[in-house]
Amino acid sequence: MSTTDRIRLGEMRAELNPYAPGAGLRPPELVGRQPEVDAFDLLVARSRRGQTSRSLVLHGLRGVGKTVLLNQFRAQADSAGWLVVDVEGQTSDSGQQTTRRRLAREIALAARRLHRGRALTSAVRDALATVKAFSVQFGGMGFSVDVEASVGRADTGVIEIDLEELVEDLAPALREQQRVLALFVDELQDLEPALLAALISVQHRAGQREWPFVVVGAGLPSVPGALTTAKSYAERLFDYREIGSLPSGAAADALVLPAQRSGVTFDPDALDTIVDAAGGYPYFLQTYGSAAWDLAADKRITRADADGAIERGNAELDSGFFPGRWASATPAERQYLVAMSDDPEGESSTGEVASRLGVPAKATSQARQALIGKGIVFAPQRGRIAYTVPHMRAFVRRQADLDLVD
Ligand SMILES: Nc1ncnc2c1ncn2[C@@H]1O[C@H](COP(=O)(O)OP(=O)(O)OP(=O)(O)O)[C@@H](O)[C@H]1O
Ligand SMILES: [Mg+2]
Known part of the structure; x- marks a missing residue:
């Protein structure tokens, strides 16, 4: 040759x-996730009959396929005619602003599906008026449809109140067209507390009032705990699915x-x-x-x-995969990650990690909290700590060896 x-x-x-x-890239073959795909199909089928069910929240380590599965659900929802909205939690202050804005804009865009190619019924007109008020309040934008923004609905600036009024006013139009409004939220652990609490509370209210509204989420293993901390009833509100290795x-x-x-x-x-x-x-x-x-x-x-x-x-x-997380850690945080790596892959005891560092447990809490905030580690339970990234232990050890050589 x-x-x-x-x-x-x-x-x-x-x-x-x-x-x-690559992050969020659809694999050539989506294997091992049929139970979740079926569960979401069932949710869609039940909603068609006006029945409500618990929505799904996916949680698991980095790189296990949560985003891919969430996108799969979104495609299922989309082909059922649902109004779908995508947002992602972000930790920085500007990121939180962006998330709110994106939420409002995406809702405004999705709502166009209510009147495209159809006569404007009064339910749709009312819905759009509230969508417009909401989108002016949080999205900082107008709204191309020729309706007046509602006054006194979804315009207080308090996200929990406004989101609830928005969903309430959308419900009749959604029902009229047998649609559901679905918010797909990735990186749930990074969502600002007020927005997280608002989503949970509106989902709760929607269940009681039979509003066609679902929040579908994904995030790190800390997510079920974080949701329950935000609102205690969140524990019963969602069907939590752990997404893991195949x-x-x-x-x-x-x-x-x-x-x-x-x-x-x-x-x-x-x-x-x-x-x-x-x-x-x-x-x-x-x-x-x-x-x-x-x-x-x-x-x-x-x-x-x-x-x-x-x-x-x-x-x-x-x-590519590992160093982004390592690079974002300060020297003290890196020492903490290295001290964890004495344990086999899995969990470490926070007390033992501290004693390896030769300090009382309290002295390490700042580094530990910062690492949790950066999504590099999580606390599986009190007094325990684990990497969010599979095979991170081996990477940290390789890295520690390199740093010694430097
Ligand atoms: N069921 C699957 N079968 C085979 N490969 C998969 C499957 N699900 C995801 N992948 C692949 O795994 C990689 C990671 O997927 P994805 O980004 O969805 O993970 P993630 O859990 O969202 O990660 P992170 O927590 O970092 O956001 C991608 O390359 C994707 O193609
Ligand atoms: Mg992801």
């Missing part, structure tokens, strides 16, 4: 690479099925090697799968390709 042929073959192969390593059969499918479509196969030991190294974590499966595809000399992925793929994949993870 000439060099040009080889380059062309390489390009073609790269072009056909089916794997999708069992080995599903993990193998995530690699094999996309390759199969292009006539590419994995040798059994190559497959086992990658599935083992990934520990069933979707982000790692996509990263290693992608590298293996690029390394393979022909339509067969061998053990040697798999070994090379893990090495190349780890180098990519070390320059």
